[in-house]
Amino acid sequence: MWTGHAVRVTLTSRTFEVLAAFTPARRSQRLADLAAATGLPLTTTHRIVGDLLRCGALERGPDGTLHVGLRLWEIGSLAPRGNALRDAALPFLEDLYVATRENVQLAVREGLESVFVERLTGRDAVTVMTRVGTRFPLASTGVGRALLAHAPADVQEAALALPVRRWTPHTVTDPARLRAALAEVRRTGVAVSDREVTPDAVSVAAPVRGPDGDVVAAVSLVVHSGAASPVALGPAVRAAALGISRTLGAPPSAVRNQLWRDTATAPEGAEREPPAPTAPPR
CATH class of the missing domain: 3.30.450.40 (GAF domain)
Structure with missing residues (x-):
């Protein structure tokens, strides 16, 4: 996505990459899917996903797949x-x-x-x-x-x-x-x-x-x-x-x-x- 300036890679930007991997066509994904979509190492993706699960930004379904959490929707609705x-x-x-x-x-x-x-x-x-x-x-x-x-x-x-x-x-x-x-x-x-x-x-x-x-x-x-x-x-x-x-x-x-x-x-x-x-x- 064009932003008009270079983006410095940080933990925050990597976390957002994981969240941005969810799309209307890919609403539920597994950990390996997220790592493949973002190009991040599996260990890094696992750590980021763990943090997002703990804060409610991601949720895990009964089948083990991950999807966007209600907490993230609550925050997004304030935009x-x-x-x-x-x-x-x-x-x-x-x-x-x-x-x-x-x-x-x-x-x-x-x-x-x-x-x-x-x-x-x-x-x-x-x-x-x-x-x-x-x-x-x-x-x-x-x-x-x-x-x-x-x-x-x-x-x-x-x-x-x-x-x-x-x-x-x-x-x-x-x-x-x-x-x-x-x-x-x-x-x-x-x-x-x-x-x-x-x-x-x-x-x-x-x-x-x-x-x-x-x-x-x-x-x-x-x-x-x-x-x-x-x-x-x-x-x-x-x-x-x-x-x-x-x-x-x-x-x-x-x-x-x-x-x-x-x-x-x-x-x-x-x-x-x-x-x-x-x-x-x-």
Whole structure:
């Protein structure tokens, strides 16, 4: 994972490597699996696992396999970019879900990846590859492009320098085309990924701004390809993002700029998008 600086190997970093070896596809592992995944000696892995078991960060199942412990989940739930952001966003995400019954997602950027912190989905919603807590490269997804378009210049350059996986025949991998796509996100306030990750899904995303006006997250709506055009979905996604931004305390100037952009880029004859809804009583 890109961090922008060298990482010194310490006991703490090795401990985190062991924890990071658990993934959605590898939720339960044996000691030998962890040693192989991290490249650490078996004796070192055994010592680290013992410490993690004693503090509750790992737990051992009846069959002897290891999995992430409840204590680690309790600590992780305190992360402000996860739980606090999710609490502010959830009323708007729920409104968007109720209106569409499709996938509604919230993600933040960490390094050159997006981390999904919330996802609402319906029984008939299009299948997506993302889950809460998973990471995904920035370049191909709607939320990823919404985040990358507003990231610092060095982050953008680092992301564009990486090879982009061709998920489908529609995946944009050319750096020049990706630069143009990011410029379009900044111009319109909306990011679109049209069948670029799965061949039957279209993602429309918009950035969420925090108290200092910087983009801190992105919200997306992922629907069946052909169900609706990205142009038609954009206003609802932008409204949800603006509502979350207001709840987080984004400066009025940032909200006004987004509303102006919505009007300036609307098709000729289209009505101006109404202000973002306020959160319902809780």
